[in-house]
Structures are given as structure tokens and as C-alpha cells.
Amino acid sequence: MPDMDGLELIQEMQKKNNQIKFIVLSGYAEFSYAETAIRLGVKAYLLKAVSNDDLQDPDGGRLYSGAFRGEPDGQ
Numbered sequence: 001m002p003d004m005d006g007l008e009l010i011q012e013m014q015k016k017n018n019q020i021k022f023i024v025l026s027g028y029a030e031f032s033y034a035e036t037a038i039r040l041g042v043k044a045y046l047l048k049a050v051s052n053d054d055l056q057d058p059d060g061g062r063l064y065s066g067a068f069r070g071e072p073d074g075q
Contacts, residue, residue, distance in 0.1 A: 011040065022041075022042045024042050025050060
């Protein structure tokens with residue numbers, strides 16, 4: 001993104017609506033970036049390439065609900 005990175009976007013969106021949940025999918029494996037994402041409260045920090053199994057919540061739920069494609073998220 002030309003004006004801000006993904007973490008800056010998360011910070012700006014949280015100012016507008018702190019109920020939004022974020023999943024970061026990144027090719028950036030630098031620990032400080034992941035650490036900042038965790039501090040911001042992201043639900044998951046996944047490195048590319050990600051598999052379908054990676055999109056499963058450890059509690060058995062789905063991290064990805066399909067809402068990005070307009071599918072109902074079942075919650």
C-alpha cells in the first residue's frame with residue numbers, strides 16, 4: 001500500500017471500530033512485525049504460503065469464515 005502498511009491500517013481501523021477482528025497474511029517473517037501485530041490484537045499471523053489447515057482455529061473453529069467472498073459466517 002502506498003500510504004501505509006498493513007499494521008498501520010489495522011491501527012487506523014481500530015480507531016474507527018474496535019470490534020473488527022484481523023488476520024494478517026504476510027510474506028514478511030521479521031519477528032518485530034509479527035510482534036507488533038500480536039500487540040495490536042490480531043487473531044492470527046500467517047506467513048505465505050498458507051494452507052487450508054492453517055486457517056483452522058486451534059479450538060476447532062474457522063479463522064476464515066468466507067465473509068470476504070460474501071458468504072455468511074455462521075456466527
